[in-house]
Amino acid sequence: MRIDFLSRVYKRVSRRVLPLILALILILFVGSQTTAVSAKSTEILWDTYGVPHIHGKDNRSAFYAFGWAQMQSHGDLLLRLYGQARGRAAEYWGEEYLDSDRWVLTTGIPERARTWYKVQNPTFRSYLDAFAAGINAYASQHGNLINDEVEVVLPVKPEDVMAHLHRVLHFTFVVNPEQVIGLSQQKLQAGSNGWAIAPSHSASGNAMLLANPHLPWSDLFLWYEAQITAPGIDAYGATLVGIPVLAIAFNDNLGWTHTVNTHDGWDVYELTLAGNGYRFDGKVRDFLSKTLSLKVKQKNGSLQEQSLVVKNSVHGPVVLEKDNKAFALRVVGLDRPGVLQQWWDMARSRNLNEFEKVLKRLQLPMFTVIYADRKGHIMHLFNGQVPVRSNGDFTYWEGIIPGNTSKTLWTKMHPYRDLPRIVDPKSGWLQNTNDPPWTTTFPATIKANNYPPYIAPRFMDFRSQRSVRMLDEDEKISFDEMIAYKHSTRMELADRLLDDLIPAARKYGQDIGRRAANILEAWDRQANADSRGAVLFALWVEKMDWDQAFSKPWSENSPRTTPDGLANPKSAVATLEAVAAQVEKTYGALDVPWGDVFRVRVGDIDLPANGGDGDLGIFRVLNFAPSENDRFQAVAGDSYVAVIEFSNPVRAMALTSYGNASQPNSFDGGKQLQMFAKKQLHPVWRQRQEILAHLQERQVF
CATH class of the missing domain: 2.30.120.10 (Aminohydrolase, N-terminal nucleophile (Ntn) domain, beta-sheet knob region)
Structure with a gap:
């Protein structure tokens, strides 16, 4: 391995050098580097945002380099996760991991992972071997950069990779321990936004895609941004740490994102x-x-x-x-070991027909697929392994099921053709924000009555309504507008209720209630760092009992404008006054700025936040936990964002909110978190010339 000197060259170049001279230097440099890299070599080009661009001489080499890269960026975390997936974390690190081990072993993860590894086709199994080899090679050469505590997991075996995948997908996402036996300390905060925009709804006439998962900012939920280029693949996207393929990605022809769907598996x-x-x-x-x-x-x-x-x-x-x-x-899915190869082949697909052929394998146990491509096609698929159930609706199957009869024991899955799906709707747009598939576009194209009642519930929450409003009210959406919409912090719930709450506060309220009404009237109804009134409104919402609070409940006949109105305005005002008194006492002012109370932090970086809970109808989702001094710190929410336009060449911007590395002394240095706080995305560099012009480090194998 050798380190390239490109970054040092550029630091010495004067900012006043003519653009023509810069271009000539770049051309000469790129030409010399192209000849210097043998076709027999594999390399990782690390850009200035800490994103690895992997160029493999073959697929095995690309997997090897991806394992190496993940260790360089997240080595301590990756080894800890693999130790947990073995069911031996308590043996390695103590009693605090005992519940985790019991869950892993009771659900049979390690044993099933060994079986899954053995039944992979020989070629793909060799890729998993290479990924594990890359992990071990990095650890062997850079043991001083890995925490001594996690080195006990080494060497990593390819079965560990399968076990980690299995734990993440089937026994964290499909079913979370908290939902079953209360093992985890808090419920899983997993969500996402996904948009696909057809040429008819795009200002440029090109299809566009928004990928935006929302997950906790720690543990097995961390996203890892990368580009993988090898014979037959050139894909850019992200995956969860420890997963050897991209889970959300795009190439020159197509792209997809996932959202956590209302799937009961x-x-x-x-x-x-x-x-x-x-x-x-x-x-x-x-x-x-x-x-x-x-x-x-x-x-x-x-x-x-x-x-x-x-x-x-x-x-x-x-x-x-x-x-x-x-x-x-x-x-579901314990007999379907082909998840990784399905994701790999999705990223290698060149058109909708090839992409759907891969999807029809139904190896992925859950997640909505939102898709767009260069030819202008867009698609929404309620993807997943959905049991064929004898009777009952979604609510029934969410409860405890009688286990004394085979009548309730499902054994078959619905085939692909049974799943809710729409391609190229007349509206020109598709969205999903973890709502049921019935609300993916309007006029509605996927009808709930055409599917078994256990497929998905019937509702539309405020974040979904906000998503649809932005898409529907703009007839031609540009690339820059999509980025702006992505960062929208407007509260749909505030738009729905302030016309009732403000006059009620003036009618029924005392002095503090009337002052609160004035603050709410002047507020911009957003959760930006400088928004004044957002703290008051959000804490009022938190204290309200919403089971009976709306005068008009949600209705399938008016899914985008209900629920609405306050059923008991006088009671709502009493709650507002109590909250207002607490806000004034705690923060010294009723109109304390949102960013003074809600913060984003990574390491020593502490910045004012923008965004908030999706239940408020905010598209820019952040979930907070109490911190010191009556402040709140972001612990989940917007984690990876990619905005893609299928122009020629493809145009894309992205961001990994907390940065692309958790290892000490990583490249990122908090750069991406600072951009996150400013509602910025970084450019996606995919062409070799672009990457070399923004090079941090180069490694050749």
């Missing part, structure tokens, strides 16, 4: 215990049981062993026993 069955087993179809069945040994590292470094009895019914593993009942978990 798991059920908890209540079993009636009898003898050493459980009752099923009038008979008593025995559990399939095995006893595993858990090792737990003690504070003195010794290991203590604990036994874990894992029971399985015909439904799945027993995750809880109490009051002579057992609760068994059933999850």
Whole structure:
């Protein structure tokens, strides 16, 4: 490996040098570098935002380099995640990981991962081998840059990669421990925005795509931005740390994003215990049981062993026993090991037909697909492995299901043709903000009545309504306008309620209520750093009981304008006055700026935030947790953004909110977080000349 000197050359160039001379220098330099790199070499070009651009001589080499790159950017995190996916984290790091290990082992993740690895086709299995080899090679050569505590996980095996994927997808996204047995401290804050705009709705006449997942800013939820170029692929996008392929991506011909869909891919069955087993179809069945040994590292470094009895019914593993009942978990996709290859082949597709052919494998257990391409096609697919259920609606299957009969035990999945899907709607646009597929565009094109009632619920929240409003009210959306809409912090809920709340406060309120009304009337109804009134409104919303608060509930007949109105204005004003008094006492003013109270922080960088909870109808989502001095710190929300226009060449801007590395002394240095606070995106460099002109480091293998 050798380090290129391009960045040093550019630092020495005077800012006053004529553009022509700069261009000539660049041409000469690029030409010399092209000849210097053998066709037999693989390289990583790191740009100034810490994004690795991987150029592989073949696919195996590209996977190797991607493993290396992820270690350089997130080595400590990656090894810790792989240790957890093995179910041995308590053995490595202590009792705080014991619940995690129990969950991983009870759900059979390590054993199933070994099986999944073995059944990959030989070519793709060799890619996984290469990815693991890249991880181990980096660790071998740069052990001094890795935390000693996580080195116990080394060497990484390709089975670890599969186990991590399995834990992330099936046992965090499809079903989260909190939803089942309360293992995690808080519920999963997972969401996303996705837009696809057809040429008919685009100012340039080109299709456009917005990718914008919202996830926690820590742990296995961190996004990693990269470009992968090798024979048959040139894709740019992002994936979660530890995943060896891009999960959201675009190439010269097409692109897609995912949103967390209203997908029910798991059920908890209540079993009636009898003898050493459980009752099923009038008979008593025995559990399939095995006893595993858990090792737990003690504070003195010794290991203590604990036994874990894992029971399985015909439904799945027993995750809880109490009051002579057992609760068994059933999850989709445990027999479909082709997720990684499906994502890889999606990124290699060249048109809609090829892309859908890959999607029809249905290896990905969930996630909406929002798609756009160079030819102007756009698509919304409610993607996922959806069980064929005998009866019941979405609400029924969200509850505890009787496990004493085969009538409730699903065994088959709906085929691709059964899934809600629309291509090229007349509206010219598609959106999803984690709402059901029925609201993807207007006039509505996917009709809920045409699908089983358990497919998805029926609702449209305020963030979805805000999303649709921005798309529908602008007949021709430009690339720059899409970036501006992406960063919109306007609160749809405020637009819906202030016309009731302000006059009610003046009618029923005391002095502080009337002053609060004045603040809310002057407020810009946004959650920008300098917005005054947003704190007051958001905290009022938090204190309200919304089950009966609206005078007009949500209606399928008016999905974009309901719910509306205050059912009890006098009570709403009383809540407003109590909140106003607290705001004034805590922050010294009713109109304290949003960014004084809500912050974004990474390391030593502490900046005023913009954006807020999607429940307020904000498109720019940030979720906060209490911090010191009655402030709040962003812990989830906007995490990766990509805005793509399928022009010639493709135009794109992107940002990874918290930066593209978690290792100490990374390239990023907080640069992307500062851009995040300013509502900026960075240019996406995909062509070699562009990348070399913004080079931070070059590694050749």
